[in-house]
Amino acid sequence: MAENHSIEAVEEGDDYYHVRYADPDEFDEIRTPDWAENAAGSVLDGSEVRTGHQEGGGDDDWETQSVLVPVDGVDGEDEARSVADDIVAKISE
Template structure:
């Protein structure tokens, strides 16, 4: 993974705050890897991490594209941002 990214945007949906770190259009593939469930869930239960792969990149070169934080597990957008950053920090450390 590359250096820890900054939050670009947060969208509140019905079920999740979608905390975006990188533009999905920058990737040719986006996945929600199973290995990210444990570190994400240790910060916020049922949180998900989406990773992206750039076309032509190394097969192992996946970067965090976004973190989905369940709306019912945090008080507001600010807490969703904080928890998403904690998840990214945990994964990239």
């Protein structure tokens, strides 16, 4: 899984900080796989990972598109960024 681990943007919603690593328009398909959600939840309960797949890539060429971090689980955007980076590191192991 080729990964770009730099955060492009963070948007605060009602329930989640949406920490974006890649533009969703770069992908043909985006999923929230159970295995990634389990890994994310082990860092911060309620977190989710969205992965994207580009057409022409192999079956295993899924990249982290974004991480959703619960607003009530962190103290602001900086902590949401840190939690998202920890989650991406964990799923990349």
